[in-house]
Amino acid sequence: MITNFLDGLQNFHFLQNALITSLVIGVVSGTIGCFIILRGMSLMGDAISHAVLPGVAISFILEINFFIGAILFGLLASIMITYIKSNSAIKGDTAIGITFSSFLALGVILIGVANSSTDLFHILFGNILAVQDVDKWITIGVSVFVLAVIVLFFKELLITSFDPLMAKALGMKVQFYHYLLMLLLTLVSVTAMQSVGTILIVAMLITPAATAYLFSTSLKKMVILSAFLGALASFVGLFIGYSFNIAVSSSIVLTSALFFAVSFFLSPKQKFLRKKARINEN
Template sequence: MSLIDLLLTPFGYEFMQRALAVAVVSGVVCGVLSCWLVLIGWSLMGDAVSHAVLPGVVIAYLIGTPFAVGALVFALLAVALIGGVRSTSRIKPDAAIGVVFTTLFALGLVLISVVPSQTDLGHILFGNLLGVSTPELAQIVVLGAITLAIVLLKRRDLVLYAFDPDHAGAIGLNPRRLGALLLVLLALTVVVALQAVGVVLVVALLIIPGATAYLLTDRFSTMLIISPAIAVVSAITGLYASYYLDTASGGMIVLAMGALFALAYLFSPSQGQLRRLLPRRTRSAPRVP
């Protein structure tokens, strides 16, 4: 078999074409948003929202509505509950996140145990990338386009919020509203990526691309290019590997991202661990473009 055959054969099937489209859309959206999550320190928030959507997905399957509807409702509910607990009690942010997402995740598990024959726990937890239908693909593309459009429209305000929320408030912006907007975008992004890698692995798409890009550049504008590129390359590589090795596609995509992070961690020109052999330089946060 020639190299061209190796490259083209997997995508001769319609289900692989749909899987590729979903993986690329999910990678781009998650890769862009992960830059803000990494800089602001919201990694745990991404994990929380991704787990909290489980009951919404189960309920959507049970009543016959698109999974994206149930997932989005519970993602927004989780964000609202976390914000409410944080602002109305002495509970610290990490504790509020832990309380809300574990409770909602447990609710999802209970719902699954009540009607196990009607819900495939494996598809919910680990994704069903190869089983994406055309209507589901359309939902993912629409949600992804909406999320990216909002990010592009509010990019400068969100960048300022990430680097200096006090200055953002001083020039007339509302930091609380910008934070709430980021949380809503996070909820939308979780729904987009859910079909690709499932509840358990979606946090990897939200964190690893941005963390890898953070090691490779000190400019935020460059980071916004590198991060989604890493996610897309990982998605394509993971799909090829899953096809030829007959393994889980979502897991292979995350493993590919993990491998790229490891390479950046070791060999990054400015931040790689191998630079310990050379004179150390002070690390700086990515600069605003």
């Protein structure tokens, strides 16, 4: 199997594109995911990943690049959620549920209007093996931009994530960094469509970051480990999917989930091994 996979990488351009794209998405998803879970915004990632569906459908109807429509609707969803939460007695999770379900329903209707149902199916569930050169380069460009912004504003994102009240006291524009993170999350969600689709994007955003959290004592270490785990899960998932002719997107997500399951029991933070040792001693 390994030999067949390596031969495929040498001979098939589509597999080369799939490998490069999946590794890049694994790194950037793992990176942005750390800030998402530290802010308790896992549901926001899920909401935005579903909210981009109408934008994708409209892009196909208008015959423009789906990145444009997806990003616009992702940003619109994040603005609506934040506005509802900030200007009413409704809690954040309720605002997220109302917004993402409405956008998802709109997307389903627009799918019926659009003619490119096959392409939209790939957007829903991912088709990394069908990535074209232009999509690969767009993914790389967007990911480089996202990572560059994170590096540039790392200190501000760190402080606003851990203690927004102190950040306000220091004169930081907390709301600005919130929307900046929403923009980055939207960009990552759109790029991740190619590999895992809108249905499974949240898994790539959350699972590597959650796994890294179990072994990390600082945000910088968590980001590095999460990016590595995201890339590793993408590589292993692609290998399994290609070798056994099964859905690559699902293979990537399940591989990442397996990493988390193993880490859950081995992590020093969970103390399972210490408890087992004490039981054996007694």
